[in-house]
Amino acid sequence: MLIAQQLVNSLMLGSVYVTVAVAFTLTIGILNFLNFTIPTLFMLAGMMGWAFAERGLPFGLSGPLPWPLALALAIVVAIVASLVVERFTFRYLKARYGDATEHAIPLVSSLGFLLIFENLVRIAYGTDAQRFPGPEADLSVEIGGLFVRLPQVVSLVVALAIVLALTILLRRSNIGRGLRAIAENPDAATILGVDVHRIVPVVFVLTGVLCGLAGALFAISYGEVSPTMGDDIGTKAIAGMVVGGLGSIWGAVLGGLIVALTETMTINYFGADTVQVAVWGLLLLVLLLRPQGLFGHNAIGKGKL
Amino acid sequence: MGGYWSGILAILAINVIFAYGIFLPVATGQLNLGGAGFQAVGAYAAAYMSYTYDWPVALTLILAMVVTGGIGFAVAFPILRLRGVYLVLGTFAFAEVVAGLILNSETLGGAIGLPVPAFVDYEVPVVLAALVTLFVFYLMATRFGLVMRAVHDDEVVSDLMGVSLRGVKVAAFAVGAGLCGLAGGLYAHTFTYVEIQAFNALVSINVLLFVLLGGTQTAFGPLIGAAFFTLLPEALRVLLPQLQASVASLFGAAGDMRAPDDSWRFVILGCVTVLMMVFRPEGLVTRTLVERFKPRRRSGLAAAEASA
Secondary structure, three states, rough: HHHHHHHHHHHHHHHHHHHHHHHHHHHHHHHOOOOOOHHHHHHHHHHHHHHHHHHHHHHOEEEEEEEEHHHHHHHHHHHHHHHHHHHHHHOOOOOOOEEEOOOHHHHHHHHHHEEEEHHHHHHHOOOEEEEEOOOOOEEEEOOOOEEEEEHHHHHHHHHHHHOOOOHHHHOOOHHHHHHHHHHHOOHHHHOOOHHOOOOHHHHHHHHHHHHHHHHHHHHHHOOOEEEOHHHHHHHHHHHHHHHOOOOOOOOHHHHHHHHHHHHHHHHHHHHHHHHHHHHHHHHHHHHHHOOOOOOOOOOOOOOOO | OOHHHHHHHHHHHHHHHHHHHHHHHHHHHOOOOOOHHHHHHHHHHHOOOOOOOHOOOHHHHHHHHHHHHHHHHHHHEEEEEEEEHHHHHHHHHHHHHHHHHHOOOOOOOOOOOOOOOOOOHHHHHHHHHHHHHHHHHHHHOOOHHHHHHHHHHHHHHHHHHHOHHHHHHHHHHHHHHHHHHHHHHHOOOOOOOOHHHHHOHHHHHHHHHHHHOOOOOOOHHHHHHHHHHHHHHHOOOOHEEEEEEEHHHHHOOOOOOOOOOOOHHHHHHHHHHHHHHHHHHOOOHHHHHHHHHOOOOHHHHHHHHOEE
């Protein structure tokens, strides 16, 4: 029964990892771009949700908003921030000067944005963790002796639903076909009439939606947000993505859950301090022994946009 | 010289050495986002020997360099099989594993850290930074430096020309790790205390940004990058309080909420990074720029090299 309870806990913990890991894997799979702003967008959504709900809109435009509205606005903020990142990482990239570190330019820009967003939030709202005024986070039910927290069930369901919607979008729609064409070969996609500059922002909108939702779900299910909440989740999501295989969406889902399971099991048997070693050791092992992860494609890291 | 300036000089010197440690692998096209991990190894090696066995500073520094270089050499073989994004993730993961292991090690003080009895004043890091700078300039002028640049510019062609890709990359990575370790050892003796929280992911990110923004084509890059971004916050220290208050009021935050002083410095570093990547992704100092300031008799050669 203890093991079953651990599994349930991992599933709950994993839902946030999964959503963020899918955002990572989407940008890597399509643009070959490790977007370091993703954890920051997640944090931004949580912190802005808290700020809107507790303090109202900036410039004194309104009083405190009800929390669902605040979270919806926070997701919009994450999407807008993500589009700003797109402008400066892909849109205005000047030259390809063709040496070995060239692929790192968007990555380095995203590191810059990570510093900007995180520190602006710190400046505006301080460094302390804040209590999110959402629904009661401890709302829980007991099913067959297992202790299940309702907000986290909602998170898991929402996370899986959005991943499913994303898969359908990629498989069935025109935009999805365009995105997959870019992932395969950006030059050929351009020649065949895919408007790369119209369709790349879609990736960033999706990133913003995923991170925003994850941040909102986190705020609801844990009832607490802080400017550093993205760091931990970001590292776990990266680990999940690598385990699942770069560029594979369902791989990221499974990877996120595996990382959550590793985490709960490590805490259970070795204590909280060893989690970092376990998760990153797992990541390093997978990278060295099976870089393509469980479901990844070998092609990731070769094509360039 | 006052304590304020000697402190800044010491930090500057450590950052320059650290930046050169990251520069060497980057100069062969390998992005190393695990700088903090190597620095932590060096810092803890020096701190442990100084604290437990009371070794003299010279010995602990040499040990820090050798141990970190050895670890760099050992991890280079598996880790340099990775490329691009995978390598960035691999080095990043390495740094996190190192931090996690130190955090869980009782001999190394765990989360509390280790005190370092031996203090060195700013002269030691400054002299060592000058030596390291000369060493890297010399290295870049040798045949090995030429090979490094060739690998950076085009791996396939270098391979065809008979360059041992793996040898060059492993050597650059290991020597770079050794320099990171030296920077770590100096850090331990300058601040006389090491705790693992000081070697976090942000440190790795910053030092990589110093190098990339300074420019990876010549050995001037890391020097300029580290100097610029270490001295910039000091120059800004006067301006910050006013700026901070105005932005806080923009967001409707309460006036008494004080953000840490470092925040603005990072916002500016972030903005500079983003703008540099848009307008000058090669970094501040490029090969062409250096050639322009060289004596005229070499200009023919320079033009040939720049266009190659």
